[in-house]
Amino acid sequence: MKREDLLHHIKSFPDKPGVYMMRDPDGKIIYVGKAKSLRKRVSSYFRHSGFASPRLRKLVESISDISTIRTETEIEALILENRLIKLYQPFFNIDLKMNERYAYIKVTSEKFPRIVVTRHRQEDDAVYIGPFVRVSEVRELLRLIERYLPLRYCKGEIKESNKKIRPCMRHALGHCLAPCAGLCSEKEYRERTADVIMMLQGRGLELVEKLRKRMDKAVQELEFEEAAVLRDTIRAIWRVSRQRNSIPEIETGRDNNWETLNRLQEHLKLPTLPWRIDGFDISHTSGKETVGVVVVFEQGYPNTSLYRRFNIRTVVGIDDFRSIKETLLRRYRRCIDGQEPMPQLILIDGGSVQLEFAMEAMKELELTDIPIISLAKEEEEIYIPDRKEPLRLDRTDPALKLLQYVRDESHRYAITSHRAARSRNFRRSKLEEVPGVGRTKAAQLITKFGSTRAIMDTAEENLASAPGIGKTLARRIQEYLRQADEGSGQK
Structure with missing residues (x-):
């Protein structure tokens, strides 16, 4: 890509957080970076x-093309930057390639695991997340965890819980589950540890869904x-990630889809x-x-x-549009609304x-900056706004x-x-939708006749x-049920 075209391309970048990938003339990724504003950076x-x-x-002399991945927060961008550097090992990313100098978050492999920040990744059974160039950003994550998903910080190994032990002040402040005093089971503690790892890996929405199910269960059990x-806790996670979903999980050796996404970006x-x-469709009878x-x-x-x-x-x-x-x-x-x-x-x-019609909706919401296309069946034609012929x-x-x-x-x-x-509607009974027939009458009729049929x-x-x-209501009921039963053609 010529320099003038490259500068014009950069002007279209969003003024949002994300990760950028610089490529050389051979298409090889030579640098990966993160930014608070992709366009400005x-x-x-x-x-x-x-x-x-x-x-x-x-x-700068070697740059031939630049790709971007928009994230919703700087934390997501930081985690994604780390993953991409480990995946592609770009030549100019000296900092993270020489990652022995930088921080990891370590979740120990003890019976009751702890979180520690370390600069040395060892060959053990612990979970390591990183490396991170800026320890201050690591501390921000850990402060959130300490307040809402706390694990123990004491260094002593806990082999067996002892209910005779008095828990420390951290438990009184809500910053520890006190497994040493037997105030939580090993299963409960392991579940908390799994939540923490999900949070550190950037899987925020997945964690929120998991916590929401627990919250609903707790309400049902009073x-x-x-x-x-x-x-x-859910609200705190939302505040950090603005309720946006986690960044994509990228594993070494599984970058086929990554290259497919690059091709899709180029085609469109x-x-x-x-x-x-996001893929949309409509169905009705x-x-x-x-x-x-x-x-x-x-991904x-x-x-x-x-x-x-x-x-x-x-x-x-019938109005799909x-x-x-x-x-x-x-x-x-x-x-x-977030x-x-x-x-x-x-x-x-x-x-x-x-x-x-989809574009009309986006225009009403003033979201015209999000690319939108449609894919027709049979001919597999891709319709793109402001393009006369389909792709x-x-x-x-x-x-x-x-x-x-996706389609x-x-x-x-x-x-x-x-x-x-x-x-679901038929289980509820169509009778309840008939004017003049409430739940009680519907139940009486089902009891008397056996079914709506x-x-x-x-x-x-x-x-x-x-x-x-x-007679009047009987006629109305039967007419309504017959109309509802007509036409089984499902789109």
Whole structure:
């Protein structure tokens, strides 16, 4: 890429936290860095030509292309930067390649593990997270853990709990579970340790989902104090990550999807690498019980914990286009409120018309900076805003296969969600939806006739003879049930 094109490319970078990857003319990653503002940080490399450092001067001269990955917080960017450097070992990342000098967070392998900060990674059974260049950022993570997910700090090994031991002041302050005094079981402590590791690995939303289930269980069991603690912990994690999901898990030797995402970015001319993709689809039965869904893919893999379904409220009858619009409006209002993560790419199941309605929704929300496309079935054409002709990729192209995977998964989830909603409605009984028939009358009728099918098929006189029904209501009930039973064509 020419220098002028590269500078123009940098202007499109978001003014948000993230990680940038610099490549040489051969496409090899030569430097990975993190930034509070991707646009400002990367631009700073090209503001002047004279660098005191020969290494930095050589780096800038070698840059042919730059890719970015947007994250929601600097902490996520820090963790992702560490992973990418370990994965690619870029030539100019001297700091983290010489990682013996820098800090690791170590979770010991003891019966009741501890957290320590160390500069030496040993060959033992402990869990090491890092290396980290800036220890101050490590301390920020540890302060959060100490307050809401505390582990013990004492160095003595605990072989057996002794209930005769009086716990120390840290337990009184809520900064330790006091396993030494037998105030928590080994199982409880191990569960807490697993939570801490998830937090340190940047898997924030996954941890929130796990804690939310525990909170709901505590409420059901009337353990309100425990539920309140879990609620505060969830809020604290949200504050750190702004309720955004964790960064993608990148493992050495499993970078095939990483290269696919690079190809997808190149094909669609995306400003940032699309490591989080939202896929949308609609399902209904003859315009009834319409459900809109979104599936989320991260690093090319589905993250089912982020799947969401929406029962369409504002659309009457068969109207996939306006249903798509409502689904996107509701989905991204939640994102704006901080309840869900923002994607780097939106994929709509459909053609150009579905894309137009989706774009209308994003325009209403003033989120026009998020790239959005649609993928039509059969011809597998990719519709892109402001492009006259659809994009056609080779059927064997990994980037197209990834888009098909997202599209097909959204279709599968839409069908499944619709069937579940339909089944749920019939279990609840369609009778309750008939004006003049409440839960009590519906229960009495089901008890008398056995099923909604029997009520629909019985003579009107028999139904009218039931207590509290009469001819008018009997006719209304049967007409409603017959209408609801008509048309089993499911989209």
